[in-house]
Amino acid sequence: MTGHVFHPGHHALHGVTVLLETNGSLTFIGRFDSEDQSGAHLLDVAVHDSNGAELSKDEFVRRTLKFGVRVDRKHAVVPSGEIARVGPLSEVRA
Amino acid sequence: MPYDPRLVAPMREEMVRMGARELKTVGEVDEVLGDQRGTTLVFVNSVCGCAAGNARPALAVALKHAARPQQVVTVFAGQDVEATARARQYFGEYQPSSPSVALFRDGEIVHFIHRHQIEGQSPQTVAANLTGAFDKFCGATV
Numbered sequence: 001m002t003g004h005v006f007h008p009g010h011h012a013l014h015g016v017t018v019l020l021e022t023n024g025s026l027t028f029i030g031r032f033d034s035e036d037q038s039g040a041h042l043l044d045v046a047v048h049d050s051n052g053a054e055l056s057k058d059e060f061v062r063r064t065l066k067f068g069v070r071v072d073r074k075h076a077v078v079p080s081g082e083i084a085r086v087g088p089l090s091e092v093r094a
Numbered sequence: 095m096p097y098d099p100r101l102v103a104p105m106r107e108e109m110v111r112m113g114a115r116e117l118k119t120v121g122e123v124d125e126v127l128g129d130q131r132g133t134t135l136v137f138v139n140s141v142c143g144c145a146a147g148n149a150r151p152a153l154a155v156a157l158k159h160a161a162r163p164q165q166v167v168t169v170f171a172g173q174d175v176e177a178t179a180r181a182r183q184y185f186g187e188y189q190p191s192s193p194s195v196a197l198f199r200d201g202e203i204v205h206f207i208h209r210h211q212i213e214g215q216s217p218q219t220v221a222a223n224l225t226g227a228f229d230k231f232c233g234a235t236v
Contacts, residue, residue: 015144017191017210068189068208089210 011035013086017069018042019061020078020086025050027057028076029064029089039079040086047072062094096173097141105139105146106170112154114168123180126167130201133232135163136181139170140192145212149193152212152220161228163197197227204231 013032020028020040030045046069048060055063064070096102106116114137117123126134137153140146157166169178171192182190184198191209198204205227212220 015142016213017208067187068191068194068206069210070189088214090213090215 013088017089018086019089019092021084022078022082023084024082026078027060028078029061029069030071030073030076032086035080039077040083042076042078043074044069044071045073045076046070047076061092065089065092065094096175099173102141102170102173105141105150108150108154109137109139109168112150112157112166114153114166116174117167117169117177117181118174120176120180123169123177123184126165127181127184127198127201130198132165132200133163134165134167134198136184136196136198137166137168138178138181138190138192138194138196139168139173140209141172142193142209145209146193148215148217149195149212149220152217152224153195155217155221156224156228159225159228161225161232163228163232195224197231199231 011032011034014034016032017030018032020042027048027050028042028045030042033041033043035041046064048055048057050057053060110116117126127136139150156162169181171178185196186203188196188203188206193212194209195207196203197206207220207223211223
């Protein structure tokens with residue numbers, strides 16, 4: 001991120017497509033909306049589960065960078081305690 | 095639900111001013127994308143002030159480049175819903191996002207810019223992405 005707030009008045013990541021990695025098997029890519037007591041709210045979300053997924057996590061990210069977010073869920077909430085890393089997808093290099 | 099047409103009118107006018115043809119119906123989309131020769135750029139417009147607010151000026155800058163697509167068209171996501179859905183059918187594996195940009199050559203997508211590549215970027219950065227693709231795929235036009 002370049003340091004500016006994308007949508008003034010909101011969370012710094014509001015409206016930004018993010019890669020959210022959890023401490024477990026799930027990885028999310030979607031548009032960050034907000035964060036509250038229930039966790040981080042993402043919209044239009046692609047979800048990867050490293051337990052039994054056809055694609056590896058790296059391939060999932062690579063394909064999303066090339067072809068865009070294939071939406072699995074309109075809305076996902078990830079509890080804050082499960083979030084390992086979250087940042088703009090645009091900063092990820094394939 | 096689409097926004098009030100008065101709200102989006104300036105966003106449409108910005109596209110027309112830079113030379114883009116608006117496609118508002120499925121028929122208009124098919125007419126342009128159905129049997130393509132040469133290069134066509136499709137800009138998926140959006141009301142998002144931050145992403146589209148950078149993408150439109152970026153395209154305006156890029157279209158002043160020596161090499162540019164032969165046709166520039168636009169559909170408006172969330173406004174011209176059916177036309178946008180139809181245009182996206184031509185995008186194949188590329189997933190919907192708005193704003194976004196698809197560059198076709200002879201009917202095949204050769205370059206695509208997703209919303210996530212526009213977020214947080216300056217218009218100059220996005221324009222450089224576009225002109226790089228124009229140099230590679232379009233060549234100079236007369």
